[in-house]
Amino acid sequence: MDPCCSDHGPELRELRQSTVRFAGDSGDGMQLVGSQFADLASLSGCSIRTIPDFPSEIRAPAGTLAGVSGYQLCFGGEEVMTPGDQPFVLVAMNPAALKVSLPELQPGGLIIVDTDEFTPENLAKARYRANPLEDGSLADYRVVPVPMTRLTEEATQATGLPASARARCKNFFALGMTLWLYDQPMQPLLEWLMRKFRKDPAVMAANGASLRAGYNYANTTELLRVHYRVAPGRLPPGRYRRVTGNEAMALGLIAAAHRAGRPLVYASYPITPASEILHELSARKEFDVRVIQCEDEIAAACAALGASFAGAIGATGTSGPGLSLKTETLGLAVMTELPLVVIDVQRAGPSTGMPTKTEQADLLMALYGRHGEAPLPVLAPATPADCFPIAFEAVRLATRYMTPVLVLSDGFLASSAEAFRIPDVHQLPDLRPAEPLPEPGDFAPYRRDPRTLARPWVPPGTPGLEHRIGGLEKQDVTGLVTYDAENHRRMVELRARKVAGIADDIPPAELNGEARGELLVVGWGSTYGAIAAAVRQARLEGHAVAHLHLRHLHPLPRNVEPLLRAFRKVLVPENNTGHLATLLRSRFLVPVESLPKVEGRPFLIRDIRNAIETHLRS
Amino acid sequence: MSTTAFVSPEAPPPPAGDCLRQLTRKDFQTDQEVRWCPGCGDYAILAQVQKVLAGLGLPRHQFVFVSGIGCSSRFPYYVNTYGFHGIHGRAPAIATGVKCANPALSVWVVTGDGDGLSIGTNHLIHALRRNVDLKILLFNNRIYGLTKGQYSPTSEFGKRTKSSPLGTIEQPIRPIQTALAAQATFVARTLYADPAHLAATLEAAARHRGAAFIEILQNCRIFNDGAFDDVADRARAEEARVLLRHGQPLRFGKGGRYGLVVRDMEPAVVDLETEPARAAEVIVHNARSTSPALAALLAELEPPQFPTALGIFRQVERPTYDDLLLGQIRDAVAKRGRPNLQALLQSGTTWVVE
Numbered sequence: 001m002d003p004c005c006s007d008h009g010p011e012l013r014e015l016r017q018s019t020v021r022f023a024g025d026s027g028d029g030m031q032l033v034g035s036q037f038a039d040l041a042s043l044s045g046c047s048i049r050t051i052p053d054f055p056s057e058i059r060a061p062a063g064t065l066a067g068v069s070g071y072q073l074c075f076g077g078e079e080v081m082t083p084g085d086q087p088f089v090l091v092a093m094n095p096a097a098l099k100v101s102l103p104e105l106q107p108g109g110l111i112i113v114d115t116d117e118f119t120p121e122n123l124a125k126a127r128y129r130a131n132p133l134e135d136g137s138l139a140d141y142r143v144v145p146v147p148m149t150r151l152t153e154e155a156t157q158a159t160g161l162p163a164s165a166r167a168r169c170k171n172f173f174a175l176g177m178t179l180w181l182y183d184q185p186m187q188p189l190l191e192w193l194m195r196k197f198r199k200d201p202a203v204m205a206a207n208g209a210s211l212r213a214g215y216n217y218a219n220t221t222e223l224l225r226v227h228y229r230v231a232p233g234r235l236p237p238g239r240y241r242r243v244t245g246n247e248a249m250a251l252g253l254i255a256a257a258h259r260a261g262r263p264l265v266y267a268s269y270p271i272t273p274a275s276e277i278l279h280e281l282s283a284r285k286e287f288d289v290r291v292i293q294c295e296d297e298i299a300a301a302c303a304a305l306g307a308s309f310a311g312a313i314g315a316t317g318t319s320g321p322g323l324s325l326k327t328e329t330l331g332l333a334v335m336t337e338l339p340l341v342v343i344d345v346q347r348a349g350p351s352t353g354m355p356t357k358t359e360q361a362d363l364l365m366a367l368y369g370r371h372g373e374a375p376l377p378v379l380a381p382a383t384p385a386d387c388f389p390i391a392f393e394a395v396r397l398a399t400r401y402m403t404p405v406l407v408l409s410d411g412f413l414a415s416s417a418e419a420f421r422i423p424d425v426h427q428l429p430d431l432r433p434a435e436p437l438p439e440p441g442d443f444a445p446y447r448r449d450p451r452t453l454a455r456p457w458v459p460p461g462t463p464g465l466e467h468r469i470g471g472l473e474k475q476d477v478t479g480l481v482t483y484d485a486e487n488h489r490r491m492v493e494l495r496a497r498k499v500a501g502i503a504d505d506i507p508p509a510e511l512n513g514e515a516r517g518e519l520l521v522v523g524w525g526s527t528y529g530a531i532a533a534a535v536r537q538a539r540l541e542g543h544a545v546a547h548l549h550l551r552h553l554h555p556l557p558r559n560v561e562p563l564l565r566a567f568r569k570v571l572v573p574e575n576n577t578g579h580l581a582t583l584l585r586s587r588f589l590v591p592v593e594s595l596p597k598v599e600g601r602p603f604l605i606r607d608i609r610n611a612i613e614t615h616l617r618s
Numbered sequence: 619m620s621t622t623a624f625v626s627p628e629a630p631p632p633p634a635g636d637c638l639r640q641l642t643r644k645d646f647q648t649d650q651e652v653r654w655c656p657g658c659g660d661y662a663i664l665a666q667v668q669k670v671l672a673g674l675g676l677p678r679h680q681f682v683f684v685s686g687i688g689c690s691s692r693f694p695y696y697v698n699t700y701g702f703h704g705i706h707g708r709a710p711a712i713a714t715g716v717k718c719a720n721p722a723l724s725v726w727v728v729t730g731d732g733d734g735l736s737i738g739t740n741h742l743i744h745a746l747r748r749n750v751d752l753k754i755l756l757f758n759n760r761i762y763g764l765t766k767g768q769y770s771p772t773s774e775f776g777k778r779t780k781s782s783p784l785g786t787i788e789q790p791i792r793p794i795q796t797a798l799a800a801q802a803t804f805v806a807r808t809l810y811a812d813p814a815h816l817a818a819t820l821e822a823a824a825r826h827r828g829a830a831f832i833e834i835l836q837n838c839r840i841f842n843d844g845a846f847d848d849v850a851d852r853a854r855a856e857e858a859r860v861l862l863r864h865g866q867p868l869r870f871g872k873g874g875r876y877g878l879v880v881r882d883m884e885p886a887v888v889d890l891e892t893e894p895a896r897a898a899e900v901i902v903h904n905a906r907s908t909s910p911a912l913a914a915l916l917a918e919l920e921p922p923q924f925p926t927a928l929g930i931f932r933q934v935e936r937p938t939y940d941d942l943l944l945g946q947i948r949d950a951v952a953k954r955g956r957p958n959l960q961a962l963l964q965s966g967t968t969w970v971v972e
Contacts, residue, residue, distance in 0.1 A: 238971060239969070242967065286951045288957070290719070292714065298741075299714075299744070302704065307716065310716040310723065314715060332704060422963045425960045460682045461720055463679045465679070468700070
């Protein structure tokens with residue numbers, strides 16, 4: 001078909017970016033090869049962004065639609081900000097994987113399938129009436145049928161492993177083909193295999209042989225005559241690693257506690273999709289990370305708060321249902337004015353909802369979901385790597401202002417990965433207290449720092465400063481219990497003013513584009529990538545569109561209001577029914593258009609691109 | 619700029635100024651007006667706690683009192699140490715965080731029958747199960763006092779209260795058996811009306827390493843007056859109480875006239891004056907038994923058929939949660955060396971962009 005690639009070997013085409021999806025059964029090792037491919041793409045200088053798609057059942061029946069595990073990544077230049085709207089390449093290890101992934105595939109995209117798995121039995125499990133490889137239903141795509149299981153078994157015969165063990169290496173066969181397809185070297189991966197399986201040489205050899213076989217097969221088969229080179233991006237110089245949001249969050253907490261010179265007490269109850277933070281921290285005991293797996297969500301918040309009272313960095317992580325249970329403790333933390341970091345990795349609700357699917361519908365609960373007047377700072381990371389500085393910022397604000405801080409991550413950020421520029425630890429802010437502890441003579445538990453309005457943090461064990469705190473209303477300065485009317489009014493106002501004053505201690509919200517124009521797209525949290533990419537495209541086409549992204553949701557940065565007023569229209573895409581839009585309207589009395597998406601999935605770039613076009617026309 | 623040193627798990631407690639002189643009960647009194655009702659049993663408990671604290675050889679700043687919600691939970695405001703008046707039922711969880719953050723502290727939990735055995739039962743049993751080194755004082759008056767007189771989880775079956783005008787239809791929870799079922803390493807019962815027994819029990823709990831649970835029978839003068847008159851009445855004390863002393867036979871009554879025996883796993887009282895030959899059958903209390911069965915049986919003794927058992931039902935040794943937690947941290951440091959944050963951030967596959 002391609003006139004250019006007759007007898008002259010394969011043609012190499014340049015791409016600015018590309019999206020590939022590995023999909024198979026949950027036992028097929030798709031997450032492993034996907035993440036390895038992401039590392040290779042990174043090593044070649046590309047920006048990456050990944051998203052896994054796990055089955056929600058722990059061990060769904062093999063070969064079924066429910067058991068499909070996918071790993072999608074987009075890689076390329078610096079404009080790569082999402083895991084890609086539509087895969088260009090799909091590696092499908094069985095019929096179910098093909099069926100689940102096909103609707104998202106780019107028209108004309110490439111499908112590499114393991115034909116050995118397209119048996120009548122597996123086709124039935126995937127609810128295919130006819131074999132899609134034979135019935136013409138894939139005519140709009142370029143299909144590369146490969147007997148992958150058989151070829152893998154043949155290639156690995158010399159290892160002496162049983163056939164079943166050798167067949168399990170077929171994920172590396174698929175990866176080998178993908179490496180050839182994207183003109184990536186095999187060497188870094190072979191070295192990785194040597195490190196990973198140094199205690200199991202036979203497995204190492206089998207995976208290596210399988211990888212080479214896949215690569216060579218792709219190189220020689222007549223079915224693939226074109227391969228692609230994706231241009232690297234221009235990332236800022238530095239040392240990088242790949243992190244998911246949950247990993248970065250855990251690292252950020254450890255780093256902040258380290259810079260505060262205090263132990264980190266992380267009290268948590270397992271919940272999807274926040275549990276990886278618990279796992280990461282549990283494995284870092286040498287950093288004096290004291291993890292308490294509590295009996296419930298309430299206990300987790302209370303233990304973290306008790307630890308903060310005693311001078312540690314107290315933190316807890318959860319998802320929406322758990323945040324509901326922690327709200328009473330958050331009120332106690334507001335009243336006792338103690339530092340506390342609460343991470344909510346949001347998922348689709350209400351109730352148990354869709355635990356493995358993402359959503360941003362806890363914003364109004366985070367801002368307002370407590371009894372009484374209980375304001376507290378709310379932060380939201382924009383990308384997986386941004387979870388590191390946000391966790392650090394949460395600890396900074398909590399300890400500097402003596403307040404609980406809520407961090408709104410979500411299921412998308414939690415498991416999505418990107419490159420993280422590793423900071424120089426010594427350049428991270430020093431979080432040790434600027435002021436020494438008060439002297440016994442003039443100590444009062446609620447005497448505030450005149451600049452921050454924070455009360456002193458005096459942990460038990462400090463001689464001469466014994467005092468009592470609690471949930472009952474406090475007398476200004478002395479902290480004694482009082483029901484005095486005027487005092488209550490003053491304390492409500494002081495607690496709110498303290499939190500509101502944080503607006504002077506945070507950077508302006510990031511604006512991409514001119515400071516005035518036709519349309520301002522305002523986002524918060526994980527929508528960053530899709531909005532940034534869509535606005536970038538619109539701007540390249542000459543539209544007066546800008547992107548304002550909020551990492552601080554309470555208090556709002558000072559530049560938000562003037563920017564809202566400097567555009568003809570404001571559009572707020574959110575994975576909820578319009579929480580931030582409601583907030584901005586009520587707070588600033590400006591007209592704001594909401595772009596909701598509540599499908600348990602992140603925005604695609606084109607979702608926002610289409611909305612921008614609609615709003616520019618109207 | 620160098621990174622800051624961690625608070626070492628082994629760090630000694632900070633210098634203790636007021637350790638140099640013998641503290642007295644007065645040192646543990648605050649300037650807060652005590653606001654329990656006149657005649658409330660809590661006053662007697664507060665006085666004995668303050669007295670016992672003064673004798674433990676620790677400075678005031680090493681003590682933390684944590685409470686939940688209810689009459690008893692006002693306690694921290696009246697003890698001149700560090701204190702945290704928390705939210706309903708959650709004191710054991712807050713105290714667990716305090717203890718894990720600074721194991722050098724002596725951490726006390728004050729709770730009630732509603733706070734500890736209704737809304738907060740979950741936290742109570744898990745703190746006991748983990749053997750967090752906490753001293754948990756549960757004031758049991760079998761009524762909700764602060765909310766003005768509803769039945770509590772320890773109220774007797776059929777009790778008439780504002781929320782049970784026809785009598786409760788609930789079996790009461792047994793605090794001692796609950797603690798035993800949670801594998802508490804120290805389980806005791808004492809009484810507000812016997813200062814000497816109260817003080818001795820508090821002191822034994824304070825000196826126990828691990829989670830210590832004390833049920834303190836306490837009278838609510840306003841809403842459940844006389845709930846423990848059977849056992850509190852000094853004139854009848856010898857008949858109404860059996861004192862648990864490790865290694866001693868369980869005898870009570872004037873001159874130890876009666877003895878407790880067990881036949882077919884059922885307790886029974888033997889009058890040794892009429893049946894002196896059965897003295898050998900009388901149970902010898904064993905608080906250190908590996909099995910909590912005897913302790914559970916003694917916890918069931920109730921008037922009018924039986925005397926009320928007071929004292930230490932069970933006291934065994936088991937590593938504390940806080941020791942194990944900090945031990946794992948020490949082991950991790952020993953195995954992996956001083957923590958290096960830069961190395962942690964750079965772990966796994968990394969690459970350099972020039």
